[in-house]
Amino acid sequence: QSALTxxxxxxxxxxxxxxxxxxxxxxxxxxxxxxxWYQHHPGKAPKLIIYEGTKRPSxxxxxxxxxxSGNTASLTISGLQAEDEADYYxxxxxxxxxxxxxxGGTKLTVL
Amino acid sequence: xxQLVQSGAEVKKPGASVKIxxxxxxxxxxxxxxxxxxxxxxxxxxxxxxxxxxNGNTKYSQNFQGRVTIxxxxxxxxxxxxxxxxxxxxxxxxxxxxRAAAGLIDYWGQGTLVTVSS
Numbered sequence: 001q002s003a004l005t006x007x008x009x010x011x012x013x014x015x016x017x018x019x020x021x022x023x024x025x026x027x028x029x030x031x032x033x034x035x036x037w038y039q040h041h042p043g044k045a046p047k048l049i050i051y052e053g054t055k056r057p058s059x060x061x062x063x064x065x066x067x068x069s070g071n072t073a074s075l076t077i078s079g080l081q082a083e084d085e086a087d088y089y090x091x092x093x094x095x096x097x098x099x100x101x102x103x104g105g106t107k108l109t110v111l
Numbered sequence: 112x113x114q115l116v117q118s119g120a121e122v123k124k125p126g127a128s129v130k131i132x133x134x135x136x137x138x139x140x141x142x143x144x145x146x147x148x149x150x151x152x153x154x155x156x157x158x159x160x161x162x163x164x165x166n167g168n169t170k171y172s173q174n175f176q177g178r179v180t181i182x183x184x185x186x187x188x189x190x191x192x193x194x195x196x197x198x199x200x201x202x203x204x205x206x207x208x209x210r211a212a213a214g215l216i217d218y219w220g221q222g223t224l225v226t227v228s229s
Contacts, residue, residue: 032214036216038216040150042150043204045220046208048217051217093213099161099210100146100210101158104155
């Protein structure tokens with residue numbers, strides 16, 4: 001069982017927007033507010049798409065955005081494209097002894 | 112530029128061990144932690160553990176019940192993840208990732224496929 005809870009799957013049609021939630025606790029997301037998101041196409045290396053909750057690395061499309069409210073972080077993908085179909089994982093800092101905890105991943109299907 | 116390079120695919124028999132290297136370049140190796148995760152066929156990414164490349168401190172997922180050991184060789188800028196007592200369920204792609212800061216893993220290795228087969 002993963003430390004952070006994500007929905008197993010979400011889907012959307014091209015051009016639509018979807019949001020993936022990532023629910024933690026006051027020991028991680030709620031206190032440290034340091035959340036990152038990764039896109040993973042199986043067989044390829046995971047790709048960082050959001051860090052520090054809302055920031056995008058250079059080269060990542062502005063269709064990807066992050067937010068947080070309380071113990072829940074969210075990833076929104078707008079203007080869905082076929083290439084967005086992948087697994088998405090959240091990660092939160094959880095203190096100096098644990099470091100990071102991860103979500104169980106969400107499979108995004110673009111219909 | 113930062114790179115993490117892993118070794119090629121391996122085939123192991125049940126009960127054996129596998130030791131996967133992750134060679135870092137492009138940054139000061141002891142300055143960062145390295146995380147290890149894996150993905151079994153049809154499954155999601157699973158966190159295995161991390162190592163502080165500076166002092167060698169480690170933390171492991173309890174899911175592996177003492178079967179995983181992560182070490183580092185600072186002279187070679189390399190971390191190794193060893194998994195013992197392999198079972199068919201350990202067939203997976205294993206990845207290393209560099210922890211750049213709190214909550215941030217910015218670079219990943221290309222992955223190493225380990226197949227457990229008799």
